Amino acid sequence: MKKIRGRMDESILVCVFYGPNGERLIKRGNKLAEMLDCPLYILTVDALPFDEFDAEKSAYVERWKELADEFGAEEFVIRDNESRPSAKVIAEVAHDLNITQIVIGQTARSRWEEITKGSFMNSLLREIPFADFHVVSVDRTIKGDEHEEFEKGVRCYLVKDADTYKISFSQTKECQYEGIFFKEIGTDFNNGIFKFMHNNKLYQVEVTDDRIEEPGVVRSCIEKVPSLK
Structure with a gap:
């Protein structure tokens, strides 16, 4: 059930993908929406059509829908079958919904790599100069492994x-x-x-x-x- 928000000059968009970090991002976005008393939106983008999602992806989507309902989000947006870069899709949704603040997960790319090769966040900043970003960090429990920055292949x-x-x-x-x-x-x-x-x-x-x-x-x-x- 949607919550009636008192403030409409601010709005939060949480961008989630597949993995356990998505739920954490949504909860963080909800806290911000409650603090600002403003609308909350949740977005996921995928290159596959929705009916081709595997069981794991579908389970994540269902959980996010439950959280969206629990937190009274204005809308849970699924942009499936997308061939465009995700940054452009996020920018389009943010513009259409008059988003002022975006919550997104931290990339594990090192600072040196970001300086020399750029980053997904830099792409977002170029596409969405009108919004503020909240980058949620991820705790790393494995140390010393050369592949600690990556999930299982x-x-x-x-x-x-x-x-x-x-x-x-x-x-x-x-x-x-x-x-x-x-x-x-x-x-x-x-x-x-x-x-x-x-x-x-x-x-x-x-x-x-x-x-x-x-x-x-x-x-x-x-x-x-x-x-x-």
């Missing part, structure tokens, strides 16, 4: 998308190459690294918002690999 596929590549977790006729995707801990979108084998040598490229950052490297390494078609 999952099988993933590359799909040619104009002059670049994007990752897909479902094998379809459009998929061309196969590898393992390691998602950054704490990020709410598909940021991380994609590893693949070519001529018995392991390669890896960075992924930002579903897309390969250096498509030229991918082309030079794997366009000679037989397609999965």
